[in-house]
Amino acid sequence: xxxxxxxxxxxxxxxxxxGVGAFxxxxxxxIQAIMGAAVETKSPVVIQASRGARQFAQDKYLFHLILxxxxxHPEIPIAMHQDHGNSFETCQSAIQLGYTSVMMDGSLxxxxxxxxxxxxxxxxxxxxxxxxHPLGVTVEGEIGVLGGxxxxxxxxxxxxxxxxxxxxxxxxxxxxxxxxxAIAIGTSHGAYKFTKKPDGSVLKMDVLLEIHKRLPxxxxxxxxxxxxxxxxxxxxxxxxxNLKETWGVPVEExxxxxxxxxxxxxxxxxxxxxxxxxxxxxxWETPEKFDPRDYMKxxxxxxxxxxxxxMTQFGQAGHAGDYAPLTITEIAKGYASGALDTRPSxxxx
Numbered sequence: 001x002x003x004x005x006x007x008x009x010x011x012x013x014x015x016x017x018x019g020v021g022a023f024x025x026x027x028x029x030x031i032q033a034i035m036g037a038a039v040e041t042k043s044p045v046v047i048q049a050s051r052g053a054r055q056f057a058q059d060k061y062l063f064h065l066i067l068x069x070x071x072x073h074p075e076i077p078i079a080m081h082q083d084h085g086n087s088f089e090t091c092q093s094a095i096q097l098g099y100t101s102v103m104m105d106g107s108l109x110x111x112x113x114x115x116x117x118x119x120x121x122x123x124x125x126x127x128x129x130x131x132x133h134p135l136g137v138t139v140e141g142e143i144g145v146l147g148g149x150x151x152x153x154x155x156x157x158x159x160x161x162x163x164x165x166x167x168x169x170x171x172x173x174x175x176x177x178x179x180x181x182a183i184a185i186g187t188s189h190g191a192y193k194f195t196k197k198p199d200g201s202v203l204k205m206d207v208l209l210e211i212h213k214r215l216p217x218x219x220x221x222x223x224x225x226x227x228x229x230x231x232x233x234x235x236x237x238x239x240x241x242n243l244k245e246t247w248g249v250p251v252e253e254x255x256x257x258x259x260x261x262x263x264x265x266x267x268x269x270x271x272x273x274x275x276x277x278x279x280x281x282x283x284w285e286t287p288e289k290f291d292p293r294d295y296m297k298x299x300x301x302x303x304x305x306x307x308x309x310x311m312t313q314f315g316q317a318g319h320a321g322d323y324a325p326l327t328i329t330e331i332a333k334g335y336a337s338g339a340l341d342t343r344p345s346x347x348x349x
Contacts, residue, residue, distance in 0.1 A: 002070060002327070003067070003070055003100045004077045004079055004100060004325040005079065005100050005137075006046055006079035006100060006101035006138040006140075006179070006180070006264075007101070007138040007331060007340065008325065008326050008331065009044050009046065009077060009079050010138075010179070010180060010219040010263040010264060011219075012044070012322060013044075013219075013316065014263055016315070016322065017258075017259070018315030018316050018319065019262055019264065019265050019314040019316065020044060020045065020046055020263060020264055020314065020316050021043075021045065021046070021267055021310050021311055021314050022045075022047075022048050022081060022083075022264050022265065022266050023047060023268070023271060024049065024053065024083060024266070024267075024268040025047055025048070025053060025062070025065075025066075026053045027057060027065075029296050029300045029303075030275075031047065031065050032069075032304075033271070033300045033301075033303035033304040033307060034303075034307050035073055035076065036300075036304040036307075037304045037305075038073070038307075038311070039073055039075075040308050041308050041311045041312060041317035041318070042075075042317060042320045042321065043311040043316045043319065044076065044079075044316060045076065045077070045078055045079075045311070046101070046264060047066055047069070047078060047079070047080055047081070048080075048081035048082070048083040048266070049062055049080075049083060050083045050084055051084065051085070051086060051090060051112075053083075059093075059097055063097055063099075067098075075320060075321065077320060077325055079100050079101050080098070080099045081099065081100070081102065081138075082099050082102040082103055083103055084105045084112070085103050085104050085105060086105060086110050086111070087110045088104070088124055091103075091132070091139075092128075092131060095135060095137050099137070100137060100328060101139070102128065102132060102137060102139055102140070103139075103141070103142070104124060104125045104139060104140070104141055104142075105142045105182075106120060106121035106122070106123075106124040106141065106142065107142040107143060107144060107162075108145065115145050115162060118143075118172075121172070122171075122172060122176055125139070125141040125172075126175060129178060133177070133332070133335040133336075133340075134335065134336065135328070136327075136329060136330070136331035136332035136335070137328070138179045139176075139178050139180075140178060140179065140180040140181070140182060140221055140264070141176055141180070141181055141182065142181070142182040142183075142223075143165075143172045143181060143182075143183060143184075144162050144163055144165070144168075144184025144185075145162035145184055162184055163184050163186065163204055164183040164184045164185065166211050166214055169181065169211045169214070169215060170211075170215060170344055173215055173218050173344055174343050177341065177342065177343050178218070178342075179219060179342060180219040180220070180221050181211075181218050181219070182220075182221040182223050183207070183208060183211055183220060183222075185203060185205065185207050185208050185222075186203045187203070187222065187223060187249055194246065195246070196247060197247050203249065203253060205253060205257070208220065208222075208261075208262070212260045212261035215261070215344060216261065217342050217344070218261070218344075219264065219342075220257070220260075220261045220262045220264075221262065221263070221265075221266070222249070222254060222257055222264070222265050222266065223266045224266065225249045225265045225267060226248045226249065226268060226270040226271075227248040227251055228269060228270065229270065229273075232270065232273040232277055232306075233245070235280070236273065236276055236280055238281075239277070239280035239283075239284040239285075240284055241276070241277075241280060251313050254313070255313065255315075258315060265310075265314055267307075267310055270310070271303045271306055274302040274305070274306045275300075275303050277302065278295070278298040278303075279295045279296075279298075279299050282294060282295040282298055
């Protein structure tokens with residue numbers, strides 16, 4: 001199966017009432033872990049790469065590793081997604097390389113750190129949509145600003161600093177025509193999201209519910225949605241690590257989001273924790289080991305276990321064979337005809 005449109009994955013998820021995990025990758029072992037979990041659970045999947053990952057692995061290496069995953073597992077629908085594109089040029093380069101989906105994070109300026117104005121965000125996101133849709137490529141936008149920093153991207157600070165305004169979310173969706181919309185509801189990039197188990201004072205699920213009510217046809221995206229399980233933290237600290245106590249987004253809150261329009265859930269930190277813990281354990285218990293395979297195999301297995309668990313919790317398990325994938329050309333025709341237009345004024349008709 002060739003790489004497929006993320007738009008189709010999310011449309012099918014909306015029909016089935018489930019979410020699709022979007023898992024970040026930097027190398028071969030992470031891709032193998034994700035695909036192992038997808039095969040195990042029979043799940044469609046979004047594999048995504050940040051700008052940092054593209055620089056670390058080099059574009060061609062990473063692109064062809066993901067193509068290899070599609071070739072080896074034709075039964076699994078895979079969308080390849082650019083995570084947190086910081087400019088039109090970044091998104092354009094991903095599309096030209098062969099990504100089937102891009103995120104234009106216009107909530108921040110091109111430096112990936114400074115919050116942008118609403119009008120700046122609208123303008124750059126609309127420009128990406130106008131370039132991508134005729135090519136059949138999905139576009140995710142962001143309104144509001146997440147807290148924290150990851151891979152050098154983020155405004156820092158608390159996730160509560162720039163919560164999404166539902167009025168602006170509706171206007172943004174109307175003026176840009178994005179396929180999916182990431183919203184800021186208190187989550188943050190990285191491991192240190194919350195200093196206590198999150199409740200309504202720090203995780204604004206009420207904002208998500210209001211936005212879904214007003215944008216029922218727009219696929220919502222939860223970023224910074226790793227759950228940061230205590231058992232994974234404990235493994236790292238048991239074998240020489242020094243992580244401070246922290247809390248992530250509870251799975252039950254993500255599941256509430258899925259019942260209310262969330263179709264894409266970004267997960268990265270949980271997988272990093274699983275990999276790091278497994279590597280630390282091997283090197284701590286058998287310090288004479290030096291063959292990378294001795295620690296990368298258990299690291300890959302640990303990540304696969306986490307990904308499979310998330311796929312099951314998000315509801316995507318068992319849905320890989322539900323539908324025939326559309327070609328990117330067919331998706332482009334859907335955009336051209338208006339059949340895939342999700343702007344609120346049109347979707348309501």
